[in-house]
Amino acid sequence: MPQPIRAAFGRPQNLPGMVVEEIAADAGSPLSLPFEGSRFSVPPGATSVRDEHAVAEIWLIRSGTGTVVSSDTSTEVGPGDALYYPPWVPHQVTNTGSGPLEVFSLWWTADA
Template sequence: MRVRKRDRANLSPAYGIEGERLLPWDALAAPFEGAWCVVRPGGESVAHEHHEHEIFIALAGRATLVVDGDAHEFAAGDIAHLPPGCTHRVVNDSAAEFEYYGIWWDTAMSERFITSQEAVR
C-alpha cells in the first residue's frame, strides 16, 4: 500500500489554473490518468475539449462548471462526468480556493493497461 500526498509546492500552471499530475504514477499501472487541480479565487480554467472521457471530483470549495455553454454549480462532494468532445471550463467566482481531482481515460489507455496486466500473468 502506498499513499501519495498532495503537495502545493508541486503545483504548476496548466489550462489557466494550477495542478499536479498524479498519474501516471510509476508504482501504479492504471487505465486512466489524473490530476489534482486548484482554481484560485476569481480564476478560471481555459475552455477546452478533448477526446477522452473525464470525471471531476470536487474536493474543497465551490465553483461553476461551464459545459457547452451551460453553467452548473459544482461544490465539494459533487462528481461530474464530462463526455468526449464537450467544451468545458471551471470558474471560481468565490472568495476561497476551489480544488478538484480530474480523472480521464480513453480506449488507448485501457488497451495499454490490459496489455500490461496480461504481461504480468
Template sequence: MSTPQSGLQPPWNMLDRPSGAKLGIVDLPATFTLARIHVPVGVTTAEDHHEVREVWLVQSGTGVLALDGVKQRISAGDTLFYDSFHRHQLHNDGTEPVDIISIWWQP
C-alpha cells in the same frame, strides 16, 4: 488540500497554467490518469475539450461550470462526468480555492 501523514499521497507535480490555475498530474497504471486541479478565487480556467472521458471529484470551493455553454453551480462534494469532446470551463466565484481531483481515460 492537506497531505496525509501516511505517505500515501500521490507525488503531485503541480504545474502553473496560464489562467492562474494549477494542475498536478499522476500517471496511473493501465489507461487512467489522475490529476489535481487548483483554481484560485477569481480565476477562470481555459475552455477544455478532448477525446478522453473525465470525472471530476470536487474537493473544496464553489464555482460556475460552463458545460457546452450551459452554466451550472458546482461545490465541494460534487462529482461530474465529461464525455469525449464536451467543452468545459470553470470560474471560481467563491471565497476559497476550488480543488478538484480529475481522473481521465481513453474511451
C-alpha cells in the same frame, strides 16, 4: 491476490487560472494505471483553461464553489459534486467563492 498500485501527484504546473498536479503510478511499479488524473486549484475569481479532448473525464469537487460551463450549460458546483464529461465536450470552471476551488480529475479512453 492483486496488490494496489501506489500513485502520487507530481510537480505542480502553473497554467492560466490554475495550478495542476498530474497523477502517475509509482516509479517502482511494473504496472500502469488504467486511467490518468490530476488535481488542480483555481484561485478566487479565476477561470480554468477551457478543456476539450478525445477522452472521457470526471471531476470531483473537493472544496470551494464555482460555475462550470460545459457546452452551453452553466452549473453551480461545490464540495462533494461530481461531473462527467463525455469525449469532445468542452468544459471549464470559474471560482465564484472566496477560497480556492479544488478539483480532482480522472480521465480514460472511452473504450476502456
